[in-house]
Amino acid sequence: MPDQPADRRPPTDPARPGAPDAGAPERRDFIREIVAADIAAGRVAVPVTRFPPEPNGYLHIGHAKSICLNFGIAAEFGGRCHLRFDDTNPVKEEQEYIDAIVEDVRWLGFDWGEHLYHASDYFEQLYAWAIHLIERGLAYVDDQSPDEIRETRGTLTEPGRESAWRNRPAAESLDLFARMRAGEFPNGARVLRAKIDMASPNLNLRDPVLYRIVHASHPRTGDAWCIYPTYDFAHGQSDAIEGVTHSICTLEFENHRPLYDWLVEHLPVSHVPHQYEFARLNLTHTVLSKRVLLRLVREGHVRGWDDPRMPTISGLRRRGFPAEGIRDFAAMIGVAKTDSVIEVGQLEFAVRAVLNRTAPRRFGVLDPLKVVITNWPEGRVETMEVVNNPEDPAAGTRSVAFGRDLWIEREDFMEAPPPKFFRLAPGREVRLRNAYFITCDEVVRDATGAIAELRCTYDPATRGGDAPDGRRPKSTLHWVSAAHAVPAEVRLYDHLFSSPIPGATGADAFEDLNPASETIIRGAMLEATLAETPVGQTVQFERLGYFVRDPDSRPGMPVFNRTLTLRDTWAKVQARG
RNA sequence: UGGCGCGUGGCUCAACGGUAGAGCACCUGACUCUGGAUCAGGGGGUUCCAGGUUCGAAUCCUGGCGCGCCAGCCA
Numbered sequence: 001m002p003d004q005p006a007d008r009r010p011p012t013d014p015a016r017p018g019a020p021d022a023g024a025p026e027r028r029d030f031i032r033e034i035v036a037a038d039i040a041a042g043r044v045a046v047p048v049t050r051f052p053p054e055p056n057g058y059l060h061i062g063h064a065k066s067i068c069l070n071f072g073i074a075a076e077f078g079g080r081c082h083l084r085f086d087d088t089n090p091v092k093e094e095q096e097y098i099d100a101i102v103e104d105v106r107w108l109g110f111d112w113g114e115h116l117y118h119a120s121d122y123f124e125q126l127y128a129w130a131i132h133l134i135e136r137g138l139a140y141v142d143d144q145s146p147d148e149i150r151e152t153r154g155t156l157t158e159p160g161r162e163s164a165w166r167n168r169p170a171a172e173s174l175d176l177f178a179r180m181r182a183g184e185f186p187n188g189a190r191v192l193r194a195k196i197d198m199a200s201p202n203l204n205l206r207d208p209v210l211y212r213i214v215h216a217s218h219p220r221t222g223d224a225w226c227i228y229p230t231y232d233f234a235h236g237q238s239d240a241i242e243g244v245t246h247s248i249c250t251l252e253f254e255n256h257r258p259l260y261d262w263l264v265e266h267l268p269v270s271h272v273p274h275q276y277e278f279a280r281l282n283l284t285h286t287v288l289s290k291r292v293l294l295r296l297v298r299e300g301h302v303r304g305w306d307d308p309r310m311p312t313i314s315g316l317r318r319r320g321f322p323a324e325g326i327r328d329f330a331a332m333i334g335v336a337k338t339d340s341v342i343e344v345g346q347l348e349f350a351v352r353a354v355l356n357r358t359a360p361r362r363f364g365v366l367d368p369l370k371v372v373i374t375n376w377p378e379g380r381v382e383t384m385e386v387v388n389n390p391e392d393p394a395a396g397t398r399s400v401a402f403g404r405d406l407w408i409e410r411e412d413f414m415e416a417p418p419p420k421f422f423r424l425a426p427g428r429e430v431r432l433r434n435a436y437f438i439t440c441d442e443v444v445r446d447a448t449g450a451i452a453e454l455r456c457t458y459d460p461a462t463r464g465g466d467a468p469d470g471r472r473p474k475s476t477l478h479w480v481s482a483a484h485a486v487p488a489e490v491r492l493y494d495h496l497f498s499s500p501i502p503g504a505t506g507a508d509a510f511e512d513l514n515p516a517s518e519t520i521i522r523g524a525m526l527e528a529t530l531a532e533t534p535v536g537q538t539v540q541f542e543r544l545g546y547f548v549r550d551p552d553s554r555p556g557m558p559v560f561n562r563t564l565t566l567r568d569t570w571a572k573v574q575a576r577g
Numbered sequence: 578u579g580g581c582g583c584g585u586g587g588c589u590c591a592a593c594g595g596u597a598g599a600g601c602a603c604c605u606g607a608c609u610c611u612g613g614a615u616c617a618g619g620g621g622g623u624u625c626c627a628g629g630u631u632c633g634a635a636u637c638c639u640g641g642c643g644c645g646c647c648a649g650c651c652a
Contacts, residue, residue: 193650212650543611
C-alpha cells in the first residue's frame with residue numbers, strides 16, 4: 001500500500017507536536033489529567049489503554065482521534081495500548097474489515113506490540129462469568145420475545161415491568177443457558193439478562209441483555225458458538241482481563257458506565273478498569289458514521305471504502321494525506337466533552353503544513369495551452385536544474401527539459417486581463433519558473449475562434465529565471481516541454497457534501513452530496529519525472545496543489561489525485577468579485 | 578415529561594477563586610523565481626441567562642434556558 005517514509009516516524013517522537021515537551025507549560029486534556037493524577041496518587045503504576053474497533057466497517061478520521069488519544073497516552077505516560085477487536089456480533093463483522101483496521105492503525109504510525117486481542121478470545125471466560133451471575137441470582141434466562149422485552153422495558157418516564165421469568169430458579173436458568181449454548185433454540189427464543197432494576201431511570205440498568213442467540217458463523221470462532229455476549233457484557237470484562245486502567249470511549253457510552261461498573265463489581269475479576277468518555281469527532285462537509293459511510297459505498301456514491309473522497313483512513317491515504325498530518329490534526333483539536341464540529345479547514349491546514357515541508361515540487365499542467373517560442377531554434381532542447389523543494393535544501397535538484405513547444409496552464413493566460421490579473425497576456429512578459437522570461441506576441445485561434453496557441457519570444461539573457469538588468473515579471477508560471485510531457489489522468493477532489501453539516505436541515509444527508517466532489521481530467525501534461533513517481537507518493541504540482549499517484553495508474557497513463565489545492569489568495573480575490 | 582452529560586470570539590480548545598488567552602479562520606502590511614511558503618501587525622468575547630456566596634466568579638451555590646445521548650437481542 002502507499003506509504004511515505006516520513007509517516008513512519010513514531011508518534012512518541014518528542015520533537016513532534018502533541019508529545020510532551022520538556023520545558024513548555026503542560027497543556028493537557030481532561031483525560032490526560034486523570035491519568036496523570038492516577039499515577040501521582042499511586043492508583044495506577046503503568047497506564048493501559050486500548051483501541052477497541054468493531055470490525056464492521058473501515059476506520060475513519062473520527063477513529064483516528066481515538067487512536068491518537070489512546071496510543072498517545074500510553075506513549076506519553078510510559079504505558080501500553082492494546083488493539084482489541086470488539087467482535088461480538090458476527091452478523092455485521094467481516095475479515096476484510098479486520099485486515100483493513102490493522103493496516104490503517106499501523107499506517108497511522110502506531111504499534112501495539114504483542115497486544116493484539118479480540119473480545120472473542122474471552123468467550124469462554126465470559127460464559128463462565130455469566131454462569132457466575134446466574135448462580136448468584138444476578139442473571140436469568142428470559143423466555144420473552146424481543147417484542148415483549150421492548151414492551152416491558154417501560155419508557156423514559158415510566159418504569160419497566162419485571163419479566164415473569166425473572167425469578168425462576170437459578171438451576172433452571174443454568175440449564176436453559178447451557179441449552180442455549182448447545183444450539184437447542186432458534187435466534188431470539190431466549191436471552192440471558194442481568195437482574196438489576198426494572199425501575200431504574202437509566203434504561204441500561206433495566207435488566208440488560210447479556211447474551212443472545214445468534215446462529216451465525218464468526219470470522220474468528222467460526223461455528224463454535226451460537227450465543228454471543230452483548231457489548232455491555234463483553235467490553236468491561238475484556239478491559240478487566242487485559243488490565244486496562246483507562247477505558248476511553250465516546251460520550252454515547254456515558255449512560256452505560258453504571259452497567260460497566262456493576263458488572264465489574266459483581267464478577268470475580270482481578271483488576272477493576274474505569275471508563276472515561278470524550279466527545280467524538282465531527283467534521284464539516286463530510287459525515288462520520290459507519291452506517292452512512294457503508295451506505296455511500298453500497299449505493300455506489302463513491303467507488304469504495306478507500307475512495308479519495310471518503311473520510312476513512314484508507315480514503316485519506318489514497319487522497320494523499322500523510323499520517324503525520326492526521327496525527328497533528330488530532331493533537332490540534334484537543335479532547336473534551338463538548339459536542340463539537342470541527343471545520344475541515346483545520347484538517348487541511350495540518351495536512352498542508354506537513355506536505356509543504358515534505359512534498360517534492362514538480363511541474364504539471366492540468367489544462368494545457370500550447371506556447372511556441374518563435375525565436376527558439378527548432379529541435380533545440382536545454383536541460384534546466386530545478387530545485388525539488390525550496391523548504392528542504394536536502395531534497396536536491398532534478399533535470400527538466402525545456403524546448404520550443406511548451407504547455408502552460410490555460411487559465412494563466414487572459415486576452416483581456418482584469419486589473420489584478422498578473423499572469424500572461426498579449427504583450428506582457430512573465431517568467432517561466434526556473435527557465436526563461438517569455439513575452440506573448442500573438443494569439444492563434446482555431447476554426448471555432450477558440451485560442452489554439454500562443455506565439456511568444458524568450459529572452460536568452462534570462463536563463464534560470466533572472467534578468468541581468470534586474471527586471472522582475474509580476475508572475476511566474478509553471479510549464480512543461482511538449483516534446484517530453486507525459487500525458488496523465490488527474491482527478492480533482494472537493495468536499496463530498498456541499499453543506500457544512502449534511503442533513504442538518506432535517507433532510508436526508510444524501511440530498512447534500514456534492515455533485516462536483518470529483519472531476520476527472522484526461523488531458524493533463526506532466527513533466528517527465530512524474531512518470532516514475534511511485535503510487536502513494538504525494539508531490540506538489542507547483543502553483544496548483546498537492547497530488548498523489550493513484551493505484552489506478554496504467555502503463556503510460558499515470559493517474560494522480562489532487563490531495564488539496566495550495567492556499568489561493570487569487571481565488572479568494574476572484575470570489576469576492 | 579425521567580436520567581446522564583455539555584454551554585468561553587466564526588470554529589476548536591486554555592484559563593482549576595485573582596487583569597479572559599492560543600490555534601484555525603478572517604483582515605492589513607513586508608518579503609518572495611510557486612498569487613505558495615515565511616515574517617510582522619489587526620479586528621473580533623455582557624464566558625447561555627438570572628439570582629446568590631466572596632474584597633474578587635468563566636471558575637463555587639441555586640434556579641432557569643438551550644443542546645446532546647438513552648426506550649437494539651448494534652457497538
